[in-house]
Amino acid sequence: MSASATFSSPTSENVGLIRSLVVDKRRRSFVLVVLCTLVGAAAQILIKQGATSIAQPGFVAAVVAMFTNLPLFIGYCMYGFNAVLMILALRDGELSMLYPIIALTYVWVTFLSLWIFHEPMNFFKSIGITLIICGVGILGRGKKA
Numbered sequence: 001m002s003a004s005a006t007f008s009s010p011t012s013e014n015v016g017l018i019r020s021l022v023v024d025k026r027r028r029s030f031v032l033v034v035l036c037t038l039v040g041a042a043a044q045i046l047i048k049q050g051a052t053s054i055a056q057p058g059f060v061a062a063v064v065a066m067f068t069n070l071p072l073f074i075g076y077c078m079y080g081f082n083a084v085l086m087i088l089a090l091r092d093g094e095l096s097m098l099y100p101i102i103a104l105t106y107v108w109v110t111f112l113s114l115w116i117f118h119e120p121m122n123f124f125k126s127i128g129i130t131l132i133i134c135g136v137g138i139l140g141r142g143k144k145a
Contacts, residue, residue, distance in 0.1 A: 029093030032085050033101045039082045041108035045116060046075030100139045103132050 050072030054065045066072050089098055107129050113119040 025092035026094075029089045029091075029098055030101070032089035033093070033098045034104070036082050036085045036089065037102060037104040037108060039078050039085065040102070040105040041112055043075045043078035043082065044105070044109050045112050046071040046078065048113075048117070050075060097139065100136055103136055107132055 050065065050069045051062075053069060053071070054061055066076060110121075110125060110129055114121055
């Protein structure tokens, strides 16, 4: 039996299937990284809430509070979950395309801080958020060489 008899050349159907699998993996990686930004922002808000309720300042009090203060504990658990999501996302995606999306966490944290903690918005925060969004958009438009 010759090699040409056992292996067929790729058909357009097979090539299309392979392309769709690659696109699905990239889309999944993108969705996971966006989810990382939301989980990371929620974790930051919980850590801020927990940190403001620590009675005594200092390193030991902060370490004890990580295990006894529910918002702090949940916030740090969410960071761990965030790391797992990032591992799954980076497995099939391009680091140079996915990692800049993490900067959107700053955007979500700013908006959540305005809403939950009533922090003020100013011109410079607005410019910074605009630049982050534009930067992520520009990087996302890049094509693979």
